[in-house]
Amino acid sequence: MTIRAVVFDFGGVLFDWNPHHLYRKLIADDHERQWFLDTICTQAWNTEQDAGRSLADATRSLIDEYPHHHALIQAYYDRWHEMLLGPLPEGVAILTALHQANMPLFGLTNWSAETFPYARAHYPFLQIFRDIVVSGEVKLIKPDAAIYHASLDQVRAHLPDIEAREVVFIDDVTGNIEAAVALGWQGIHHVSAERTAAQLRALGVGF
Known part of the structure; x- marks a missing residue:
């Protein structure tokens, strides 16, 4: 062969690449940050964008579901380049x-x-x-x-x-x-x- x-x-x-590279700047507490990435801006949610869903649609739908986390959700793709170390x-x-x-x-x-x-x-x-x-x-x-x-x-x-x-x-x-x-x-x-x-x-x- x-x-x-x-x-x-x-x-x-x-x-x-790791979302923690960005979210360490936004959520100081380790457990709170892990909860956010496990529960709201999850890898499964991000994978939908990898599969072709637009960033705008993904962000809008998640903010509609979790309006109290609007700023943190918006940051995911607005500051995505900070995840790419x-x-x-x-x-x-x-x-x-x-x-x-x-x-x-x-x-x-x-x-x-x-x-x-x-x-x-x-x-x-x-x-x-x-x-x-x-x-x-x-x-x-x-x-x-x-x-x-x-x-x-x-x-x-x-x-x-x-x-x-x-x-x-x-x-x-x-x-x-x-x-x-x-x-x-x-x-x-x-x-x-x-x-x-x-x-x-x-x-x-x-x-």
Whole structure:
């Protein structure tokens, strides 16, 4: 088996994104902040925007439901860039090394179509990718099989004869890796850059 393309997830692999980075500035008490993010501006709510719902609709509906938290809810997307602390250097180092070794690289990320342009504009390493599937743009989301099919179609636009087993996907969420593996891809659950690099080399990827 030969790996002919590597597909990267972004959050937790290449980017340090976390709502706590913003809300520590807005809610001083740890328990109160955790309650707010677990109960109101939840990850499940954010995922709806990653799947294509507009930020304005999402914000309006949540404010209607929790009017007493209007200011905190409004801040979520008004100050979203403060949640994106920046790149994870060790993950980006793997990406860069693979690029220098001429490995075709692709992105597959759950990310809002409205916030992803900020990342494109501020993080030049994203230009390394030959192509990127952004969930909010295609209105599909991991771990649904359809988004992996969209990603493989994108890879095949560059490498027409590639097979699923010749693609390896790197993601920090176990369920996302399991979904890829179920479709015949190779998968690496990203726990640390060191382990990911070792698993890539075990698959025969030289860099």
